[in-house]
Amino acid sequence: MLHLTQRRTLTLQAPETPGGHAHVSAASGLVRAGKWIHVVADDSLYLATFPAEGEAPGRLLRLFPGELPLEPKARKALKPDLEALCLLGGLPFAPHGALLAVPSGSTPVRMKGALMPLAADGSLGGEVREVDFTSLYAQLTRELGPLNVEGAAVAGARLRLLNRGNGDVGADAVVDLDAGRVLRTLEAGEALKPDVVRTVRRWELGKAGNVRLSFTDAAPLPDGRVVFTAAAEDTRDAYADGAVMGSAVGVLAPDGSPLFLDGVDAKVKLEGVDARVEGGRIHLLLVADADDPAVAAPLFETVLEGLP
Template sequence: MKLDLLRTLELEVPTHAGGRRHLSAASGLVVIDGTWYVVGDDALHLAVFDQPAGVEAGAPGRLVRLFAGELPADAKQRKARKPDLETLFLAPAFRGAPHGALLAMGSGSRENRQRLAWLALDEAGTPSARVCEASLVTLYEPLHARFSDLNIEGAFVNEACLYLLQRANAGSPENAVIRYDWAGIAAWLGHGGPAPHPVSITVLDIGRIDDVPLGFTDAKPWRDGSWVFSAVAEATDDSYRDGACLGSVIGIVDRAGRVQRLERIEGDWKVEGLDVTSVPTEPLQLVLVTDADDPDRPAQALRLIWDRSGKSIANPEASA
């Protein structure tokens, strides 16, 4: 599957004192009315790109702080202290967010990676500048008991359920779909207290590349109860250490939880975030963001269009 390069994720200001003016580890993406909202797994901020329109035309992104403090510039120290925000998704209304909210969640792979930040949406669907925080400890507690190496890398709401995606690695090769009743999650977000338990946990085999298991990196709802996901084959035995990326795939899961389509992406891109930018009646159009796994290399934004036969269309203008 071939991709179009849309832009480099450059920033107006660094994400930390003395840092570089780009995101290097983009890990979650939501597009609202042409504006891109991106989280990086090694940052304390949300990056906002207003109407990106191409590699040259896109203005640098601005930052919205999600958590207080500063992260070290040293890569090892930064990795140890980062909140590891791996998911970004839109949620329906709950108390304090009558028009819904934009939520960012930590992976849960370490004690300091169990935080959530959310921004309420206004009537037009624009996120507020006011950030609210919550702990994910009680939500993740039963998941730590189920998974020896918890690593939540995708989240979305679909048909009154919240889905969380557990990412596989070579040492813990199970990908899992964790489903909650959204009403229970909404009550917990709005009122606090103990978080609800999942209503189901389903292991999903999505294959391997060169004997390295593919692991979920993001997902968004599509149509008729189906959802679209990205996954990468990363040669590592746990959720903490990075490894060589052997390739990425895009897949579709139907309402019954079966993988219907799975296609490998051309090149060695490590796709960590995606969103759907087409309406359900059109060919599936996705925008993707990458993790460079190198603080000196900026993350990239990419575009992909699938036609109904499952083929990739590299140039959407030519296919119109």
């Protein structure tokens, strides 16, 4: 079992909405770039950025126009549900890389992502572009049934999406997109189409207690492997929240097959992961979602031992 060490909570300089809380609560995607840690929350119109070291409050960058209501049910119905954040290279308009925020696709209003160029130090450094996932997600829904994309990572020539199969009819799946075609589409400012899909494969990750573990995020390793998080949430579908029975961390091989899976020692819903190799070990940063807007999301760290 993996031991999680809490590094900080995700406090903000100011709340997103007047009268709201000055912290990220529903943290759902995580990327460390240079001196900064970037986090998307599934109930927000903003990206939150934090110093990689220390506990200084983060600041917000607007991704989409408008305002979300504070009342939880109304906010849930209108939120863009950004569930994954991944680092992209190879974009002429973003020579230092870019972040792609990926929506879940679990309702018709959750089909819009965002592309954000980075500066040389890893901070945000350019105009935000909206990305339309509607056509791509329509094709994936035809293949998988109810969609709930929660992880995204570049693995070699593929942009790997992880679909979370929580609920009675959802399917955990690894969806490989042609990364080169995706980048060309993003560079042209066009909507993502079904022609970027290469393979769709279903997986079963086991259970925590009597509840099925399902993918919640992904992070790339330099050799083409992908670290993933998974959570066991007792819910009937991809929309409703439920009791969390536990979370786990795993690794996918470059071909997308599972190599490793281990539980964590805290009953939290892990929703975001960043991975890097240092000193021959895989070091992870992870964020959790408490499904409570009054609770600040924690940032954890851990190390995967025994994996080259």
